Amino acid sequence: MKSIRFEHIEKSYGKNTVIRDLNLEIRSGERVILLGPSGCGKTTTLRMISGLESVTSGNLYMGGEVVNDVDSGDRNVAMVFQNYALFPHMSVYKNIAFGLRTYKLKKDAVREKVSRIMHVLELDGLQDRLPRELSGGQRQRVALARAAVKQADYFLLDEPLSNLDAQLRVQARKELVRLHEMYHPTFVYVTHDQIEAMTIGQKVVLMYRGDIQMADTPYNIYYRPANVFTARFIGSPPMNIVPGRLTGREVLAGDFHIPLTDPWLKRLERYQGQELLLGIRPEEMRLTMNADSEGLRVTPKYIENYGNRLGVYCMLGDAECIASVEQGSGLSFTGRIFLVIPPDKISFFDPKTEENLGYPVEYLPAEGDALWDAEQKLSGNIHKERIH
Incomplete structure (x- = not known):
């Protein structure tokens, strides 16, 4: 041993x-x-x-x-x-x-x-x-x-x-x-x-x-970062962290209304009317020129060239965010552009403790798939319980 x-x-x-x-x-x-x-x-x-x-x-x-x-x-x-x-x-x-x-x-x-x-x-x-x-x-x-x-x-x-x-x-x-x-x-x-x-x-x-x-x-x-420090330390660029408020079926971030799915509403029901921190990885934020995408209309502020990808900076409420998109995506950054946030890729954090608030069961890897099996094989004893 x-x-x-x-x-x-x-x-x-x-x-x-x-x-x-x-x-x-x-x-x-x-x-x-x-x-x-x-x-x-x-x-x-x-x-x-x-x-x-x-x-x-x-x-x-x-x-x-x-x-x-x-x-x-x-x-x-x-x-x-x-x-x-x-x-x-x-x-x-x-x-x-x-x-x-x-x-x-x-x-x-x-x-x-x-x-x-x-x-x-x-x-x-x-x-x-x-x-x-x-x-x-x-x-x-x-x-x-x-x-x-x-x-x-x-x-x-x-x-x-x-x-x-x-x-x-x-x-x-x-x-x-x-x-x-x-x-x-x-x-x-x-x-x-x-x-x-x-x-x-x-x-x-x-x-x-x-x-x-x-x-x-x-x-x-x-x-599945346990807290805001982990979310920001891991990743290049790091996870976007956006302050907002849960109101009805949406998270309000400045003038932006970010709709939530039923699994998230059930998971966060005790946080209704409260401030939250929304986190999402840059590569999970999708940019499109399609106005029918139900995305949020944003204006690119700055673009970084990473070689195979572009980092597109924009404002979401009072927070600066970055979306990472592939080169040659066909996007025009001088016209209208819409930001789509996939609900199964979001993390939520408490603004005071900065701890992760967990995830709906529907958005966690299912037992039996390759990702779940690999996690169970490698994880061993961990400091914090699995976030769910």
Whole structure:
């Protein structure tokens, strides 16, 4: 068993508390991403797992045992740092083999393990080079190989791709997933890059100011955000958040009347006459020139070119919104244009707590379809209950 469990964990430096009442369970062999802005506590959380940081209060369980006072060297962890931390005077081979030699393995066993991991990470032929003779991508792969060759129960990574260019990052993400699928360690990865989080993680733990905002599958994090922070942090461009009031069968946002379907009216009936925050992803907002579409007439204010898509900015009430449309859609942005908001793509949030108000059952994935099955397989134990 290689599980990790945080039970009411706090971490303080003097009077400064950086982690507050952290409760989180990571399943054995799970691939988990700690995501959030700088200073949110994600690296501190990782370092507590590794034993490089102590726990101020609460209990940290690894493999079902409390490890608060267990030394880092006795936790069976392998760690990859942001700066790679290679030994500059050692060759590639000796850097990778260094950790194995502490286990006093025979030379033939060390050679076999190092050769295998070098082949997997495409480092063949580089065994005699020093780190200064390698490219950034090669140094990153050596650091991964040095950690992976130990086949430790816990594989911990602290922003290991941040020094690579965009093209190398894409390749490195594939290598990380492949390494995990080969050895199945419990995999905990720290990043502030949401693309890395969504492409690598089976579960994403979004943190802010020492608290978990949401812990769930990438799909739910994106399409069913637990709160406004999650909605705005995830996505590029982020989710549109529009203030409005539920009146009758509509949400009023300035002069705009946004009609609601029966499932939404039933779900939100206790919020009649109250202020709400409406959220919708830019790519889910449809633009049309058809006046019969029952859409909302808007005037484009600004257009961004993303290459394959356009970002069209407009005002919806007092809020600036962005709709993402495909290039070559045939839209004319100098004439009349209408905005259509699909009801099954909307999220609603409480304006005071900024918490998600849930979804009609009709708009959730149905049990038995591929999306539902994938979510159930990947989700495991989550911080917040599934939003419905």
